[in-house]
Amino acid sequence: MHSTKEPTELERVLLVRAYIGNESEEVGSTREILALIQSAGGTVVVQESQKRKTPDLRLFIGRGKADELREIALRENTSTIIFDHNLSSGQVSRLEEVTNCKVIDRTELILAIFAGQARTREAKLQIELAQLRYALPRLSGMWHHFSRLGAGIGTRGPGETQLEIDRRRARSRISFLEKKIEEVETRWKIVSARRTGMFNITIVGYTNAGKSTLLNTLCNTCLYTADKPFATLDTTSRRMILPDGSEVLISDTVGFIERLPETLVASFHTTLDIVRKADLLLVAVDRSSPSRGRHITTVRKTLQRIGVEEFIPRLTVWTKCDAVDDLRYPRTGVAVSALSEFGLDALLNRIMSHRDRSLDWFELVLEYRDSAILHWLYKNCVVRNVTNGEDASVRVLAGALRGYDSVEGKMDEAKLVRNFVRLPEPPETEHAG
Ligand SMILES: Nc1nc2c(ncn2[C@@H]2O[C@H](COP(=O)(O)OP(=O)(O)OP(=O)(O)O)[C@@H](O)[C@H]2O)c(=O)[nH]1
Ligand SMILES: [Mg+2]
The missing domain is CATH 3.40.50.11060 (GTPase HflX, N-terminal domain)
Incomplete structure (x- = not known):
């Protein structure tokens, strides 16, 4: 600090x-x-x-x-x-x-x-x-x-x-800043467009909940962390490899606080976009804080205030559990400690289950010579299983991150669309969540 x-x-x-x-x-x-x-x-x-x-x-x-x-x-x-x-x-x-x-x-x-x-x-x-x-x-x-x-x-x-300066000059400075921020927003949109096809996780929570420390532990990064409010003001996104070998994108962002000023919510619109666009929100709650009930309420209200849709799945992550003496296991969410690494496997499993539920699953039969397609699937989908068939074919079980359309388009191109079967629900997984 x-x-x-x-x-x-x-x-x-x-x-x-x-x-x-x-x-x-x-x-x-x-x-x-x-x-x-x-x-x-x-x-x-x-x-x-x-x-x-x-x-x-x-x-x-x-x-x-x-x-x-x-x-x-x-x-x-x-x-x-x-x-x-x-x-x-x-x-x-x-x-x-x-x-x-x-x-x-x-x-x-x-x-x-x-x-x-x-x-x-x-x-x-x-x-x-x-x-x-x-x-x-x-x-x-x-x-x-x-x-x-x-x-x-x-x-x-x-x-x-x-x-x-007078009001007029303040106003012209405001429009200058708005324009500059818009430029950042455009750049941001380009970056995020490149990221479509990845499952996006955003860590949200009250300030000082341990969000950046959690991301550091999960991704082996060294973002700035400190025992004080608003250590983080920017969004950082990192790739994270899940235990099944697939990749997701995980982001850390500015913390919330009770009665967060409206002017900040408005100005940090771009920064907070990462929250609105997430596929899964990890809601970090400091389990060792006596104010955790108030923090949970504030985070829920703030998410509503910044326009986060209700349908985006949320997973409560109880942080700093090493600092809690009588850790009665919370009924919902996952209890972790970024410091002792307690609970991180369970957290990753829960993340995989959420990710799996958000995919459109399909089966596809390929011939050995279609290795380029297999390569494409590995890059653009979550490939769960590849089994050899009898007649020089392979059967692939995979999930599409952005709907069937993207995969069907590719299959159409490769004249393989007949070999493609949609699955009504996610396959059984070992990482039950
Ligand atoms: N005991 C313990 N302390 C932790 C743990 N994780 C984070 N902390 C401490 O909690 C304080 C806040 O951590 P940060 O990761 O900066 O919290 P943040 O949620 O990113 O905070 P802001 O960016 O300010 O909103 C730091 O002093 C961390 O060392 C944990 O698992 N156990
Ligand atoms: Mg932080």
Whole structure:
């Protein structure tokens, strides 16, 4: 793990949370917001909360509480207040006026972490777009906000553009970024077109669930992993050889979080395409986390939000099982540990069963001289069995990844279509799942 700041440089933060109606503190949510603030380069010196029936329209919290925050900030020598809520631009500027501090809401905090973590050009473009879209309706307030303090969380605006420009320039930068991202999208479409014919698996899950570590273990790669939120902001795809010798494509992508800002969902549209186009989703859930129930709900809702179709099969992968003392076996999904490699065989078997169920199975009789066709089948299908017949023929049992049409076309070309028989269901397999 690398941090861009020494602990002594951490920005002192006053954290504020409000519980609205019958809301109360959810398991693990304090740990989460503290980790987010730390990732953004801050350290919480005081936490304040308020119970309210409804949020105050002008200040989100009550006026009395806002005055109290000003006193606390003064006493604790902090000038940054972070709200674990999404606030309107009006609420932020009024709160800044009352408290005489810089006020950051949850969206701005998450955007700041993304901005600090973005490494690749794509991620940088997407985060700049997200920040600008967030800032645009708030520009007038932002002048106040940024001029208040010169450094720290949330002041690393979208590039140099933020301070010196008006709305018109922000808008033209937004369309420039949108165009650039579209170019990336086109390139991405070309790459994914080349990948059709492969079974696509995408690992999704709450941030820090162990997705990248799992991919590293399965594919022997060394993607960046860290015990902090949003270590990964990009999509990485790798080929993985299954125990039956066939190949699949497996991808790791950005993690989800509760109340993921809308602006990020919109800007990371291309990155998240890999989730929508998957043939199988591995939903990684940190089995050792007390908040796993909340994580599961958030992931389900986020998948819905980003437009993932219900029919894409999902397999729950309970991660970090080595860190669990009383591992009662979950009824659904597979329990694994990427560190101890526990459960990985079972996971691969379950992946094979899912893959088999998604194929269109067929039998084909070939003559020995049709070796080019056999070679084509090995490249484009999952060949389960090749048996020798009596009359110099071979019988091939295989599954087509993208429907019968692709295979029938090939057979037609080779004038072998008569030798082709569709099977109504997948053949029996050893890897029952
Ligand atoms: N004990 C244990 N720790 C694990 C295991 N897998 C991952 N971790 C740890 O969990 C932390 C997060 O792992 P990552 O693989 O970066 O998680 P991620 O889901 O990719 O996280 P983001 O990219 O930030 O969304 C790291 O500190 C890992 O070392 C595991 O099987 N056992
Ligand atoms: Mg990761």
